[in-house]
Structure formats: C-alpha cells, structure tokens
Amino acid sequence: SKDDLTDANDPGLQRCYEFLDMTSRSFTMVIRQLTPELRNVVCIYYLALRGLDTIEDDMTIPLDYKVTLLRSFHSFLTQPGWNFTESGENEKDAPLLVGYAVVIEQFLKLDQKYQDIIIDSSKRMGNGMADFCIKRVSSKADYELYCHYVAGLVGEGLSSLFSASGLEDPELGQEKGLSNSLGLFLQKTNIVRDYLEDLHDTRQFWPKEIWGQYAKELSDLVRPDQTKQALACLNHMCMDALSHVPDVFEYLGRLRDPTVFRFVAIPQVMAIATLAKVYNNYDVFRTVVKIRKGEAVKLILRSGDLNALRGTFIDYLHQIHDRNPSTDPNYIKVNNVIGESLAKI
Ligand code: PS7
Ligand code: MN
Ligand code: MN
Numbered sequence: 001s002k003d004d005l006t007d008a009n010d011p012g013l014q015r016c017y018e019f020l021d022m023t024s025r026s027f028t029m030v031i032r033q034l035t036p037e038l039r040n041v042v043c044i045y046y047l048a049l050r051g052l053d054t055i056e057d058d059m060t061i062p063l064d065y066k067v068t069l070l071r072s073f074h075s076f077l078t079q080p081g082w083n084f085t086e087s088g089e090n091e092k093d094a095p096l097l098v099g100y101a102v103v104i105e106q107f108l109k110l111d112q113k114y115q116d117i118i119i120d121s122s123k124r125m126g127n128g129m130a131d132f133c134i135k136r137v138s139s140k141a142d143y144e145l146y147c148h149y150v151a152g153l154v155g156e157g158l159s160s161l162f163s164a165s166g167l168e169d170p171e172l173g174q175e176k177g178l179s180n181s182l183g184l185f186l187q188k189t190n191i192v193r194d195y196l197e198d199l200h201d202t203r204q205f206w207p208k209e210i211w212g213q214y215a216k217e218l219s220d221l222v223r224p225d226q227t228k229q230a231l232a233c234l235n236h237m238c239m240d241a242l243s244h245v246p247d248v249f250e251y252l253g254r255l256r257d258p259t260v261f262r263f264v265a266i267p268q269v270m271a272i273a274t275l276a277k278v279y280n281n282y283d284v285f286r287t288v289v290k291i292r293k294g295e296a297v298k299l300i301l302r303s304g305d306l307n308a309l310r311g312t313f314i315d316y317l318h319q320i321h322d323r324n325p326s327t328d329p330n331y332i333k334v335n336n337v338i339g340e341s342l343a344k345i
C-alpha cells in the first residue's frame with residue numbers, strides 16, 4: 001500500500017530501512033507500521049541507539065577508547081560523514097557503523113524538536129553505558145540504573161517524541177517513571193533470558209545482591225549440582241521483572257494513536273510471553289530460550305487494543321502462577337506480585 005512506501009525517492013532513507021531490517025528482527029515490523037509522522041523519526045532513533053549499543057557490546061575495543069567513544073557518541077550524530085570501521089569481526093551490526101554517514105544524513109533532516117530529543121537521549125545513554133564499562137552491576141540499585149540507561153531512557157525518549165509529534169498527550173513526555181518502567185520490563189526480560197549468552201561474553205548483568213543469595217559465583221548457576229539454586233535465582237529475577245506490569249498497563253491506557261499503541265504493546269507482550277516461557281525453566285542455563293514464531297504471530301494479532309492485551313497478560317500471569325513451585329523460596333512473594341498485577345491491569 002501507499003503507506004508502506006517510506007520515501008521511494010530518497011535512497012539514503014531506503015538504506016536506513018535496510019539497516020533497520022538487518023539489525024532488528026523485532027523492531028522493524030513495529031516501526032514500519034507507525035503513522036508517517038513518527039515512522040522515520042523512530043527508525044533513525046533506533047539506528048542511532050543501535051550504533052551506540054554496537055560499540056558498548058564490542059569486547060575487542062580497548063576500555064579507555066570505548067569509554068571515550070560512548071561519551072562522545074551523541075556528537076557524531078551531527079558530524080556529517082562520521083563512521084566507525086574498527087568493530088571486532090564478530091560484531092554482527094558492524095556494517096551499520098561503517099555506513100553510519102547515511103544515518104547522520106537522515107538524522108539531520110529530522111525536525112529540530114526530534115533531533116534535540118534524540119541527541120539528549122543518546123548523550124545520557126552513552127554516558128551511562130560508559131559508567132558501567134568501569135563499574136559492575138552489583139547492587140539492585142545498580143541493576144535499576146543500568147537498565148535505566150540502556151532501556152528506561154529509550155522509553156522516556158519515545159514518550160517525548162510521541163508528545164512532540166502532537167499525536168499523544170503532551171503530558172506523556174513528562175511521565176518519566178511510567179516510561180522508564182516500559183523500558184525496564186523489556187531490558188530485564190532480555191537480561192534474564194540471555195544469562196548464558198552474556199556469561200559466554202563474560203558480561204554480568206544479574207545483580208550480585210540477588211544471585212549472591214543463591215550462589216558464590218554467578219557462573220556456578222550452570223553447575224549440574226546447583227539446579228535448585230539456579231531455578232530459585234532465575235525465578236527471583238523473573239519476579240523482579242514482573243513488578244513493572246502495572247505500570248505497563250497504566251501507560252498503555254493513556255495512548256491515543258492506534259499505530260503508537262501497537263508499537264508500544266507488541267514488544268511488551270513479547271516480553272511477558274518470554275517471561276512465562278523462562279519462568280522455572282532450567283533450559284535458560286543450557287540453551288537459548290525463545291518464544292515460537294507461531295506464538296509470536298498470535299500475540300501480534302491480539303495486540304490491537306487494551307482489552308485484548310489484558311486477556312493475553314492475564315493468560316501469561318496465570319501460566320506463571322501455575323508453574324510456580326510451592327518449594328520455591330519466593331513462592332508467596334511471586335504469587336503476590338502476580339496477584340497485584342492481576343488486580344491492577
Ligand atoms: C528506539 C525503538 C515504548 C515507552 C538499540 C523499546 C540494546 C531491550 O542487549 O537488541 O543487544 O540483546 O535484544 C529502540 C518503551 C537501544 C526499549 C536496549 C532502541 C520501550 C540501545 C528497548 C533500541 C523502550 C540499548 C533492544 C530496550 O534489545 O538487546 C527504539 C516505550 C536500542 C524500548 C539496548 C535494548 C533494546 C532494549 P541486546 P536487544
Ligand atoms: Mn549492550
Ligand atoms: Mn546489545
């Protein structure tokens with residue numbers, strides 16, 4: 001349809017959408033269906049942050065150099081022609097940084113109000129990532145802060161973009177707490193699911209304040225004699241993520257534009273489905289746990305309105321409740337978190 005054509009006359013913009021397809025399985029579809037006023041803005045915002053994250057994730061860049069790059073990344077967005085060709089050879093999104101000039105070119109075409117929000121967000125995120133290159137995620141407060149930098153700020157930035165477009169309530173951009181929660185729900189679910197992948201990359205995002213209750217070392221959770229402790233720790237991490245569900249619904253209830261609603265809702269519904277899949281599931285310590293394609297398609301079809309979404313969340317919350325073993329040390333607490341969510345959504 002005509003709406004799918006972003007701007008057939010601009011090869012630079014086309015190239016950005018190719019980068020979007022290359023760098024994201026989950027976000028490309030929800031960004032492409034956005035209303036025209038927001039589509040290119042969010043696409044460029046995504047690519048700006050994907051570039052930043054590609055530097056953060058690259059364990060071959062010397063630490064001091066990485067910190068410098070992260071802290072100055074926001075300024076590259078206004079330097080026509082800037083690119084980065086020093087990524088490690090295993091970095092799957094390295095081509096984006098090599099071709100970054102095309103992202104900058106499109107960024108500079110955005111309305112100034114959108115540019116300002118994206119620069120501010122990238123600046124805060126890059127500095128936060130740099131802080132956590134130097135220190136570890138250790139306390140629960142560190143965990144909240146790290147997730148705020150890499151995902152909560154995206155929630156805040158998106159809310160500001162929605163308000164700036166005039167398509168959503170001007171107040172939405174001021175809802176920092178709710179916006180943060182939507183990012184944290186996604187990021188925490190990603191961190192719980194990616195335990196094994198991150199361990200292999202020698203990265204630790206599970207806070208010691210939590211895993212220290214179950215193991216001497218985070219890596220001990222994979223030991224065959226520690227399965228009970230591993231599951232208890234995993235369930236504790238899931239419980240922590242689930243605490244954001246009421247905020248997710250409060251936020252979704254404020255949205256007006258149906259394409260913005262889908263854009264926000266689909267990743268959230270994927271996250272609750274992922275949490276239900278990983279809850280009390282020892283496969284997290286053996287392999288990559290992902291929801292099936294067929295399940296994802298069903299979820300997407302049921303993400304159009306708040307009532308359908310409520311039904312989906314209730315299903316998954318019940319699944320988690322049913323799979324909560326009465327022997328779990330946090331059995332009652334988990335049931336309470338689920339109960340509170342069910343009462344509020
Ligand atoms: C601008 C759409 C909608 C209020 C690249 C969407 C990586 C989970 O760690 O790639 O590489 O495995 O699987 C997205 C709130 C951010 C938070 C964060 C920007 C929702 C750079 C997504 C995406 C806020 C830091 C991707 C946070 O997961 O991670 C746009 C409202 C990027 C959102 C990163 C993670 C995103 C993430 P990893 P993934
Ligand atoms: Mn990262
Ligand atoms: Mn990453």
Ligand code: MN
Pocket residue numbers: 190191194
């Ligand atoms: Mn991850």
Ligand code: MN
Pocket residue numbers: none
């Ligand atoms: Mn990932």
Ligand code: MN
Pocket residue numbers: 197201
């Ligand atoms: Mn990896």
